[in-house]
Amino acid sequence: MKWFKRSLLSITRRPGKSLLLFLVVCAMVSLLAGSLSIINTANNVKNELKRGFGAIASISTDSTLLPEENYETIFSNYISGVETLRQNEWVDYGEYRLSASGYACGDLGQEFSAVFLGMSLPQSEQFRSGEWELSGQINSRNFTQKELDNGERVAVVNISLASTSSGNEVFSTGITSIGNTIPMKIQIPYREVNEQGFNLYHTFTYEFELKIIGTFVDHKSDASSILIPNHALIDIMQEAREEAQKQGLNTESRRFYPDIDYAGYKMKDPQHLSEFDAEAKAFISTLPNGFHYESSNTNYQKNAGPVENLDLIARIIFIAALVATLLILGMVITYLIGDRKKEIGIYMSLGEKSHSLISQFLMEILIISTLAIGTAGISGYFLGNGISDYMMQIQSYVKREQELGIRAQYTPYNSSETLEKYSRENILAEYQNEINAQYFLILFVVGESSVLLSCLIPMIYMIHLKPKEILLGGE
Amino acid sequence: MSILETKDLFFTYPDGDERKIILNEVSVSFEKGKFYTILGASGSGKTTFLSLIAALDQPERGEILFHEKSIREIGYEKYRRNHIGIVFQQYNLIPYMTGLENVMTAMSITDNSVQTNMKAQALEILESVGINATKANRKINHLSGGEQQRVAIARALSTNVDVLLADEPTGNLDAKTSKTIIDLFKTLAHEKNKCVIMVTHSEKIAQESDVILKLNSDTQTFEVSQNEMV
């Protein structure tokens, strides 16, 4: 009858007491398991939402809010700021988009209106996403980083400007167009106030040339866009300002600068997006109104509210259940030990070592608890799933685009767009929690350690029992 | 030569603001092969004395020597485990075990070499105190009081100890059963060479023993008398 055999004997010969402990542990651990399972679900949903929103950030512009005059410092601050953000260690790649409108000139003097889009990446986001695609013409190519950095006068033009079918003769459709240098014009509308105090509207035109290096197809719009390096566009506008100054025009007006569309960034790792957020927001605060920063975090926070609540509630339940488990289990075990005072006194009178005595009772409790935790794991899983299913029904988790609030402008770096592409079903599927080894492992670790912890006081009580009072009393 | 000896054993209990002296410098010694009774009125301190020599409590002053070595040095737990067996008035058996399992529990706890062939040894000891194999395999609550006390005696003997301590072991038994238990103690002392120390409040039972230690309620010490009749 070594202590281990005595443990087993006591479990089987005292089925009522064993069952009592089993049921108490089972009930308490079911609560723990249920809340763990919800926490698990909430984490999965949160991760899936994060994955859905990606790790991207954008600065969009609302030009109606931008100041019209004294624009030079604003513009140069913006350019150096967005360039600096690209150097942030967590950024995988980033770019900004300037634009200007004007004309592309044909051989016969025809003019076709065009939008010049400034590029800072050889593979800008539209190319990566497949929205834009380099056309299959021979020698058609995208920019090199060197061309972009040096602001070379090269262009990748929308195929629609080169297509004969659209009746466009500006660029011949053959390969001969690629490699040609084509005259272009930029048109700058400006305002003058005459002596009578009336506003007079004029257009300033500046001519320049671009060498065509490639053509591309725009799968999303049929805008006649001409892609050129951002730095080329900045230089051209600078030249235009110098020309305009010679004519005595006020070139401090915003109109004499390229339009700022947006800047966008993709992070290496969603983990560090918040650090980037802080840096970007600090930058935005140095700019006037009209610039709007948003990142995946912005959208995540708008959407993750309900699941964050669920997670919080589950955490509160978990902690409450843990405290209750310790208290209730501690009391039940103390009761069970007190019920066996005489037996304990007998072991002591026989000279049993304290550690063997503790081992015997702990083993007994652990065997019963292990069975109970296993059972509770399964019941807690159904409990948890039931609760998260219920929460699902009363709250819709992924808000629709229109609910996301005002956004200044579309950019390919907007995470709500990303989420739309990403299936809502993926996220909803995460609510269907699965029983896995990790869940049981955590449950056993949490369950067994709370059982052991609640044994602490009863065990101290046990070894301080006085065998003399238990066994020799009573005459 | 004595196996167990007390030296100036002093013990008090709190009594209101004062302390009541229960054992006042008690020095006695016990030998193997003899049956001792501790006699005294109820509340005189017999159980207190037994609990001290059984190492279930510690004296305030004085010493208990086992083979001339202080039981404090031996270690109280170890002393109980390897050197004495205790029999209680309330039997104190583990209720969900059989008699055999109760005996084997004691055998597996002691460090004395009784571990080999444990079950056979236990059955033999039970047989020797009048519990046959059928009864030995019964749960404790299916045995009579006398039978339970025999199991308790078998448990005390099973660890191969020389000293058997008993506190009013026949207190809950009828006269006839009591007699057989007392006879068993006598046999153990005289034939098995054990040192048997039994607490009783009955003058009649005390007459059956070799030595009577009468606890004097005035002096709180023992008056020792040899019993020539036996």
Ligand SMILES: Nc1ncnc2c1ncn2[C@@H]1O[C@H](COP(=O)(O)OP(=O)(O)O)[C@@H](O)[C@H]1O
């Ligand atoms: N724990 C205790 N606290 C105070 N007094 C006690 C305690 N235990 C016993 N006593 C007293 O000590 C005296 C001796 O008790 P005990 O040794 O049990 O006597 P006996 O066994 O001879 O009847 C009694 O008067 C009893 O009331």
Ligand SMILES: [Mg+2]
């Ligand atoms: Mg007594």
